[in-house]
Amino acid sequence: MREVAIVAFGQSDHVRDSAQTSEVEMLMPVLHDVLRRTGLRTRDIGFTCSGSSDYLAGRAFSFTMALDGVGAWPPISESHVETDGAWALYEAWVKLLTGEADTALVYAYGKSSPGDLREVLTRQLDPYYLAPLWPDSVALAALQAQALIDAGRTDEAELAAIADRDRTAAAAHPHAQRRGPRPAGEYVVAPLRTGDCPPIGDGAAAVILAAGDTARRLAAAQGRRPAWIRGLDHRIEAHSLGVRDLTDSPSTRLAAERAGVFRRPVDTAELHAPFTSQEVVLRDALALDDTVRINPSGGAQAANPVMATGLIRLGEAADRIQRGDSDRALAHATSGPCLQQNLVAVLEGEA
Amino acid sequence: MAEIRTAPLVVEFPFTRSLGPVQSAFLTGLRERTVLGVRAGDGRVIVPPAEYDPVTAEEIRDLVEVGSAGTVTTWAWNPAPRRGQPLATPFAWVLVRLDGADTALLHALDVPGPESVHTGLRVRIRWAAERTGAITDIACFTPYDGPGSGAEPAAHSGEFADPVTGITTPARLDYTYAPGRAQSRYLRALAGRKTIGERCPSCRKVYVPPRGACPTCGIATDTQVEVGPRGTVTTYCIVNIKARNLDIEVPYVYAHIALDGAGLALHARIGGISYDEVRMGLRVEPVWTGDGTFPDHYRPTGEPDAPYDSYKELI
Incomplete structure (x- = not known):
């Protein structure tokens, strides 16, 4: 190949x-x-x-x-x-x-x-059973977050810490929209607060x-090395939100498996988690432990230009490899409500 | 910086969708206050029902009737309801597993505050007073202190009198359109009765109206050039059907016009001449009416027609 x-x-x-x-x-x-x-x-x-x-x-x-x-x-x-x-x-x-x-x-x-992004994103939903109710993007993510809290998988303090880590990383990012830590803020749709939502x-x-x-x-020619794509795969969850276990992401796990993520540890992961709670799901699906540096770019909390945020995860991971700051990185992109579709790439520097 | 031009833009459609047999039975059932599910290949009862198995993608058609009460599987408190959502007062979004179902349905729960909701809460459907065969026939859920039946859901034929076979779902999105730098410059100049094109610094072509980039060179057009006001009809068509909300008598001519100095043609209506006398090469000029911010139409100048060779590259 x-x-x-x-x-x-x-x-x-x-x-x-x-x-x-x-x-x-x-x-x-x-x-x-x-x-x-x-x-x-x-x-x-x-x-x-x-x-x-x-x-x-x-x-x-x-x-x-x-x-x-x-x-x-x-x-x-x-x-x-x-x-x-x-x-x-x-x-x-x-x-x-x-x-x-x-x-x-x-x-x-x-x-x-x-x-109005929250309204616009309702139009991607099932037109028969969901779209007529206009459930906005934050509401759907909040249902997923509450399911994680009920399952004992996370709590509001951990979600705030995820936001804090991403925003701290974003402080040094020249292109970020939202730089540096900020208070968790009020509930947008509980349990998600303004601090859990992307800009x-x-x-x-x-x-x-x-x-x-x-x-x-x-x-x-740039004095850099290529960021080789060692594997790339994308998968989708069942169509209906109520059919899925919202606390898990089998599609991410399968895409990661097919991309070869689990063959050797990665040192860096750029995760496309528009809402902090979604990182909890992704970390588990991708079996990422504390040795992996997550979102050194600040992730979607730093900037969330919808339709580009996932590509930016691949670009940021590649950039770190090209610079020599990472040797093997994972990049993830998502689309749709509650991590509906997921793409996983493994990038490596020249062996 | 120059003033940013913006304009309201409303996108509104009454989406008309046909229903598959399972969706039709489910939505007709809601009209009749009956909730149907479908049995999947693995034995699970899917509510709201799908036409195809979520695991195997095979067609599934075995309908069953489930309860109108159920259990909250997750929830989210919505302090500020938005346009189109089921309730106008603060409510909880809920996923509800109805009695007899193995999957959950999304809807709203009408309770006074978040302290009244928890996962595991028993709830039941509040039916809408007027039902048409739509997910909104469920007005919302309300708390319910009755127990679940625990009974296996019974098979249902899915047959009802006068089944619903399609739905119309109006959708409206509101935008603020901003045309960007190049088009703002164009529109500002047009309001002053001047037509401004922009020149590509590489291939020198002048684009009218300018969109900010040269599609051949892939770079910004950087120089404004006044073109026209006169131009040449390069091609045209005769419009015979009256457009809604447009007060123009048919037939009339709509034409491509290469303004003098422009590298491509723009399009506009031709007036001041009978539709059957318009021709390629006709020389025209803009007609401004009242305080209009763009030409109402173009009319003949009376000059001799332009020779074909002078505009053949612009057709």
Whole structure:
């Protein structure tokens, strides 16, 4: 099988409201950043894949506007997923494995500021039994959190400590929207407090993938090593929330198994847990112990540009490997209510 | 920094969805105050019922009737109800395992405060006064001090008179649209009766209206260029069907117009000429009405038609 690596990662500053820029205006500097680092021009890219959601902007086919930023005319080899960009990376990874391309540009962006994110996210739910009740994203996460508390798996103090650790890490992050610890705050939907919920905001991220010697060359040009993707898999839970055991994530465990997470310990894990309580579920499913550094980037608590947050987890993990701060890292991305879909990657530096 | 332009944007649809046989039986049952579940391959009773087995994905069709009372399996206190949610006063979201079911149903529980809720609480359905065959036929749950029956749920044919075969679920989302830098510049200039394009620094093409990036070079368009006001019809169509909320007599012509100096055509209505006299190459100019912030339409200038070669690259 071909070896594929992440060779560059970039992201925008994450802000509460980016009304002064359109999606493509927000995205372009990030695209140019990863292209500049690798010395590639858009026309050198073999495959382009993006992740975003029209529901955030409230405009059909809004992703086609962002395509202007990659120079998509005359037509390029390109695809789009209507979910987090981590799944766009998965598609690009498969494309590189087939040998149809040697390089891929993967990007994702989300502007939550135009709408009411909690309402917008209800539209991804089962349209027959759930969507007519408008259960918002915090409410559903709170049901999961209460189930964990009832099962004796966590308590509010531990959730506050998770938020504190992520926000402390985010204090040093140049792109974070929310930096440094803050009080746990009032209940949004109990048992979740404002401190357990991610910031709502706008942002973008991009990654460049390359295969084999191309990856080595593009990384060496930056004086860095490639972050090799040793395994990548994604799985989904049963459709109905009431069918699932909300305190467990068998889909994450299965994806991790298929990605090879359990073969050797990882030193770092970037977990996409929009709500603190979801980290408790993920840590158990991934069998992460105290030796693993979790979310050195600050995770989704630092910034949560919906549709890009998962791709950023892969990018942050890869960046640490490229810098030599990690040798074997796990990156996780999620989509849907209560960790409905999960993607797990294992990244390693050159052996 | 220049003023940020924004505008309200409402996206509203009455989503019309057809139902599978299991969903149809379940929602019709709710209308008749009967709760149905479906038996999965592993013997579990799934409520609300699915058309396909959550484990094996096989079709499942064996319906059973479960109780209208049940037990809270988890809950969350919602201090500030939002638009569209089942109750307008603070309530608890609950997952309820109805008596006879093995899975839980999401709904609202009407209680005065969080101290009145706990996992394991017995609750029962409060039916909506008017029921149509929808999940909202359950108005909410209320506390209930009766015991569970413990009886095996009985088989049910799923047959009712006048079954519900589809649902219409209105959905509305409110946005504040912000067009960004390039389009804001364009709209501001347009309000001053000028049409501004933006030039790509690499290929020199002038985009009108500008979207901020050159789709060929993938870079920001960085120079504003005034184009027009006159232009050439590059292609057109004749509209014969009146659009709702649009007070324009049909037939009329809608055209692509390459403004002088622009690298691509924009589109607008052509007026001041009979629809059957509009042609490719026709020279036109914008017509502004009242205090309009954009041209109402374009009309002929009276100049000779532009030769085909002058606009063939812009079609």
